[in-house]
Amino acid sequence: MPELPEVEVTRQSIGGIEGARVLALRLGKPLRWPLGVAPDAIAGLRVGPVGRRGKYLWLPLLHDPGAPDGAAAGGLLWHLGMSGSLAFGSGLGPPAKHDHAELVTDRGALRLTDPRRFGAVVWSPSLDEPPARKLLAGLGPEPFDPAWTAAALHAALKPRRTAVKLALLSGELVVGAGNIYASDALWEAGIDPRTPCARIGPARARRLHEALRRVLGEAIAAGGSTLRDFRNAHGEVGQYQGQARVYGREGEPCARCGRPIRRIVQGQRATYFCTGCQHC
């Protein structure tokens, strides 16, 4: 579930953890990557403001002011993988089968539930040092960064020959669009998902730039998409799936031209689009 909107909704819903003191970090079955630090080593640290880069969450952990070793101790990089979600609260109950990480604080526990265990919690001394530096290297620009312009998108498209849908999924053009929002943004922009990137000129790049921001922004406002597992940290489902343009709507009429929406496979992933109003 988690693409940028779901991760951002999660970030916003765990804001209450800022300022909490870490009591313990408990791990269940192995996640995608090892934690990289002894869990005991972070006890006593304070949680700073939660950040997001692409589909990663960054939970800064700080020493108390005036501590001899400075303010920033490091932080935890969280990734929700394909099936992860976070819950935060003081009454979560005992961990269940798919709860594989839990940061216990004096304001409640932050718990990662992740059936498929493609998610991760990784310690890093900062975002600019390994392992965070390596994990975040190669990520494209943030879609809502004012510095990310239509011209920048066009320049990033120009040297690529791959299909634009696949390029969007790679996160190199811009971060955050996964399978749902890549399909929907391309419908919004009227671009066939099979179009080679290099064939997209400035006008269509501008439409795609606008479409990505619109679709991702609407999805955040809708609380994300809940196809199966996703919940925000308060346990609430998202609503975007009900307003998706094309994702998951094979055979239904296109909202713009009425033709049936088609499903194809690109890079072993489903792509949904309208043959009537999306052009190569």
Next chain:
DNA sequence: AATGGCGCCTGAACGC
């Protein structure tokens, strides 16, 4: 260098 494909895991839905 760029690109395409694989595999990590588990659970649900489907066809037989």
Next chain:
DNA sequence: TGCGTTCAGGCGCCAT
């Protein structure tokens, strides 16, 4: 309490 197959929203790694 049927069983085997297919599919699922991510992403690092490998071979080409």
